[in-house]
Amino acid sequence: MVSLSQVTKRFENDHLAVDSLSLTVKEGETMVLLGTSGCGKTTTLRMINRLIQPDAGEIHIHNKPISAIPPAELRKGIGYVMQQPGLFPHYTIEQNIGIVPTLLGWKSKDIQQRVHTLMNQLHLPVANYAHKYAHELSGGQQQRVGLARAMAGNPSILLMDEPFGALDPATRLHVRNDFMELEASTKKTIIMVTHDMEEAFCMGNRICLMHEGKIVQLGTPAELLFAPANDFVRSFFDSHRTLLEWQVIPLKNIEKWLPLQTDNEQDNIPVISSSDSCWKALEWLTQGQEKLLIKTGNNCCVVDKTHIIDAIHHFKTEYKTTHG
Numbered sequence: 001m002v003s004l005s006q007v008t009k010r011f012e013n014d015h016l017a018v019d020s021l022s023l024t025v026k027e028g029e030t031m032v033l034l035g036t037s038g039c040g041k042t043t044t045l046r047m048i049n050r051l052i053q054p055d056a057g058e059i060h061i062h063n064k065p066i067s068a069i070p071p072a073e074l075r076k077g078i079g080y081v082m083q084q085p086g087l088f089p090h091y092t093i094e095q096n097i098g099i100v101p102t103l104l105g106w107k108s109k110d111i112q113q114r115v116h117t118l119m120n121q122l123h124l125p126v127a128n129y130a131h132k133y134a135h136e137l138s139g140g141q142q143q144r145v146g147l148a149r150a151m152a153g154n155p156s157i158l159l160m161d162e163p164f165g166a167l168d169p170a171t172r173l174h175v176r177n178d179f180m181e182l183e184a185s186t187k188k189t190i191i192m193v194t195h196d197m198e199e200a201f202c203m204g205n206r207i208c209l210m211h212e213g214k215i216v217q218l219g220t221p222a223e224l225l226f227a228p229a230n231d232f233v234r235s236f237f238d239s240h241r242t243l244l245e246w247q248v249i250p251l252k253n254i255e256k257w258l259p260l261q262t263d264n265e266q267d268n269i270p271v272i273s274s275s276d277s278c279w280k281a282l283e284w285l286t287q288g289q290e291k292l293l294i295k296t297g298n299n300c301c302v303v304d305k306t307h308i309i310d311a312i313h314h315f316k317t318e319y320k321t322t323h324g
């Protein structure tokens, strides 16, 4: 668990970068810091591993104040991933990934095993990459090494600052998906900064939307979209609203407004799971597929585009009534 209590940072130029910020990130949770440029996201992240010293307030990790932990000690237990992985050019890939376990004094056999496991999980085959150097790798491969390096010491906390921001869209999606698959089995506590709303909504259990050093709203993606705290929050997501709404709602949440039937045998209609998002269903239904079969326990429903869009409308109305 990471908690910030009234943390404030004012830089020498008297600029108030972070203004009395309080938040708690639960064990195993991914918290995304999102917001306007210069709102204090990176400063917040850097205060958590003592790269920047707050002027006021306190940060606790696992209920211990970080001011009581020497920075070098603290950082051994926190993985840090940046937009540019900053690999050591004269170290091989294997040595780069093994840096933290080495500092932690692991046995060389254990370091090698850990490094090789991570390389394979992040699709960097050991035989091809272990002895290469950073300049011999693509940007996406270097970022995979950066992710492996951050996870190598098995930290319970990961801080990620625009970790996929330097990659082209296709590579970004691949690296992100591979990271999410790997992370799902380890369930680390993650605090991540991103400018990408789709990424924030896809990865964040909760999102902390910031402006001018303060939290404007902290909540689940659905809360921010369907129960915005104010006009700032509402308009912040407007440019991507439809995409985000469709991604955030799983089909099972709109089931009660869909035409249910008990006959499960519907030939030639592709099946989609009720845990998939409305976005996934609508992607199919706007690309030539007329109908889809959604399996829901013992029942099923055959739906077209209009069914889904109408049901989303009902869901939003009900959400506003119950959470508004």
Ligand SMILES: Nc1ncnc2c1ncn2[C@@H]1O[C@H](COP(=O)(O)OP(=O)(O)OP(=O)(O)O)[C@@H](O)[C@H]1O
Pocket (backbone or CB within 6 Å): 011, 012, 013, 015, 016, 017, 035, 036, 037, 038, 039, 040, 041, 042, 043, 044
């Ligand atoms: N070392 C510094 N000295 C002076 N001002 C700083 C320093 N670092 C950051 N700032 C200022 O503090 C504010 C917050 O910076 P920060 O990098 O935390 O914002 P951010 O939300 O991460 O921004 P972006 O999304 O643009 O990366 C900005 O106005 C920035 O100019």
